[in-house]
Amino acid sequence: MRQTALYSVHEIASSSGVMVREYASPAGTVFAVGWEGLFVPDLQQLLGAYFDQYQEGVKEQKASYVGRRPLNLQLPGLVVQMSGRMRALRGRAYVPGQIPVRVKLEELR
Amino acid sequence: MRNRIPIALLTASLSLSGFLIGCGGSSSSPPPPPPPPPGNNVQAVAVNGGPVPGQIYPDGAFTSVTVCVPNTSTCQTVDGILVDTGSVGLRLLASAIPGLTLPKMTGNGGVTFYNCVSFVDGSFMWGPVAQADVKMAGEVASGGSIHLVQDPTGFTVPTACSNGGVDEDNLNALGANGILGVGLEPLDCGPACDPSAGGTAPPVYFSCGASGNCQAAFVALAKQVNNPVVLFSTDNNGLILQMQPLSAPAATATGSLIFGIGTQSNNQVGSAKIFTLDNFDNFTTKFNSQTLTGSFIDSGSNGFFFSDAAIAQCAGNSIAPGFFCPASPQNLSAQNIGVNSAQSTVNFSVGNAVTMFQSNPGDSAFPALGGSGFTGSFDWGLPFFYGRSVFVAIDGQTMPAGTAAPPWWAY
Numbered sequence: 001m002r003q004t005a006l007y008s009v010h011e012i013a014s015s016s017g018v019m020v021r022e023y024a025s026p027a028g029t030v031f032a033v034g035w036e037g038l039f040v041p042d043l044q045q046l047l048g049a050y051f052d053q054y055q056e057g058v059k060e061q062k063a064s065y066v067g068r069r070p071l072n073l074q075l076p077g078l079v080v081q082m083s084g085r086m087r088a089l090r091g092r093a094y095v096p097g098q099i100p101v102r103v104k105l106e107e108l109r
Numbered sequence: 110m111r112n113r114i115p116i117a118l119l120t121a122s123l124s125l126s127g128f129l130i131g132c133g134g135s136s137s138s139p140p141p142p143p144p145p146p147p148g149n150n151v152q153a154v155a156v157n158g159g160p161v162p163g164q165i166y167p168d169g170a171f172t173s174v175t176v177c178v179p180n181t182s183t184c185q186t187v188d189g190i191l192v193d194t195g196s197v198g199l200r201l202l203a204s205a206i207p208g209l210t211l212p213k214m215t216g217n218g219g220v221t222f223y224n225c226v227s228f229v230d231g232s233f234m235w236g237p238v239a240q241a242d243v244k245m246a247g248e249v250a251s252g253g254s255i256h257l258v259q260d261p262t263g264f265t266v267p268t269a270c271s272n273g274g275v276d277e278d279n280l281n282a283l284g285a286n287g288i289l290g291v292g293l294e295p296l297d298c299g300p301a302c303d304p305s306a307g308g309t310a311p312p313v314y315f316s317c318g319a320s321g322n323c324q325a326a327f328v329a330l331a332k333q334v335n336n337p338v339v340l341f342s343t344d345n346n347g348l349i350l351q352m353q354p355l356s357a358p359a360a361t362a363t364g365s366l367i368f369g370i371g372t373q374s375n376n377q378v379g380s381a382k383i384f385t386l387d388n389f390d391n392f393t394t395k396f397n398s399q400t401l402t403g404s405f406i407d408s409g410s411n412g413f414f415f416s417d418a419a420i421a422q423c424a425g426n427s428i429a430p431g432f433f434c435p436a437s438p439q440n441l442s443a444q445n446i447g448v449n450s451a452q453s454t455v456n457f458s459v460g461n462a463v464t465m466f467q468s469n470p471g472d473s474a475f476p477a478l479g480g481s482g483f484t485g486s487f488d489w490g491l492p493f494f495y496g497r498s499v500f501v502a503i504d505g506q507t508m509p510a511g512t513a514a515p516p517w518w519a520y
Contacts, residue, residue: 068372083483
């Protein structure tokens with residue numbers, strides 16, 4: 001675990017090739033998760049109560065365009081982004097209103 | 110310091126120890142077409158709007174493939190196949206080959222092996238692994254595995270595969286009859302899915318009974334869905350995807366897939382610059398003083414995708430959500446840097462997608478199409494290929510003397 005004055009980061013490596021990072025405020029609230037590796041991690045587990053919102057949002061967004069691209073899902077109270085290719089995936093999800101002040105989005109990966 | 114953090118975003122319901130990645134044409138029987146001339150390694154590609162009637166797939170490069178029941182002349186040719194240097198393996202909608210019955214990969218106890226692939230737009234493809242011979246140009250990939258995309262009958266796609274995403278199991282959802290993955294790797298999963306990996310099987314291959322009960326499963330390398338190119342008898346170490354130069358929107362654009370690297374007079378590396386890659390097959394792009402270490406070239410992305418807060422995005426309810434809509438065309442520049450320190454500067458433009466689509470009705474080729482991507486990576490999509498020959502050197506294959514060990518890109 002790494003810790004800064006603003007948040008702590010917990011890294012979890014799975015046996016099947018994905019690294020997950022959790023970003024928690026000093027009060028213990030997880031305000032962001034990031035991942036990278038061979039596969040997309042279990043998003044239901046990772047997003048918890050936000051999973052249904054993600055599921056609805058991605059369905060709606062995918063229906064709004066023709067083509068293939070990185071995910072940039074900006075929902076009320078939830079942002080989910082993914083990039084990469086097969087076997088080299090990365091992504092993050094965060095709750096904008098919960099990010100401690102002075103934390104830059106670039107730090108969340 | 111706390112030693113226990115809830116794993117789910119803003120919830121405390123799951124323990125860390127619980128975290129294991131759980132997601133983890135027409136039929137042509139006789140007469141057979143005349144064989145192409147020997148040495149034909151060139152397959153035509155076109156940006157043509159794709160195969161869905163009444164719908165334009167912007168900046169999608171499509172080709173056709175012929176799939177055959179192994180070791181027979183029972184074949185079907187399918188067009189509208191998206192050429193994708195960002196994935197590996199041929200994935201065909203089962204509905205596109207209604208007249209062809211391909212043998213499925215089965216295992217002990219009557220199980221069938223299924224494949225699952227998740228794409229970074231939140232979509233997924235599911236379906237059985239099937240054996241097929243795959244033919245393109247004068248090349249034949251014999252004895253390989255492909256992914257036949259179709260929903261299971263009698264049970265639903267396991268959540269470990271769907272993972273909250275969108276099922277691209279039909280022509281309208283996929284916008285193509287299939288995806289031809291000709292990326293940098295020989296297999297779609299590789300050692301991580303081989304039984305020798307041990308531990309938990311990744312959510313790529315599943316063994317399912319007739320009524321479901323699907324379990325993530327290991328599949329030996331030799332049976333995994335493969336890059337068709339590596340099973341060609343010659344010209345099997347890589348490929349070139351080249352598209353015509355294009356400086357303005359056009360109805361269509363043409364190009365070629367040229368198989369092999371340094372194997373024939375038409376696929377020599379010549380003066381192309383080679384960019385070697387990191388363990389995730391990425392290189393670095395420097396853009397706007399950002400150093401983006403997770404960058405890549407992907408013909409299956411239909412635009413330049415990168416993060417730039419200074420460029421306006423198209424409205425979410427416009428005809429081009431997710432693309433950039435600057436007030437005037439932006440002429441931009443970036444540097445690509447390989448692990449081998451090779452560098453090149455790429456000049457490119459990003460225009461207003463709504464204006465481009467509205468002003469060019471019916472067009473499908475847009476050299477200045479871009480959209481917002483994820484911080485940390487630059488996704489050089491299909492527009493990057495206009496006016497370039499991009500070499501894809503496949504990991505583990507034998508390259509011409511004097512060139513770097515693969516995988517690498519060159520252009």
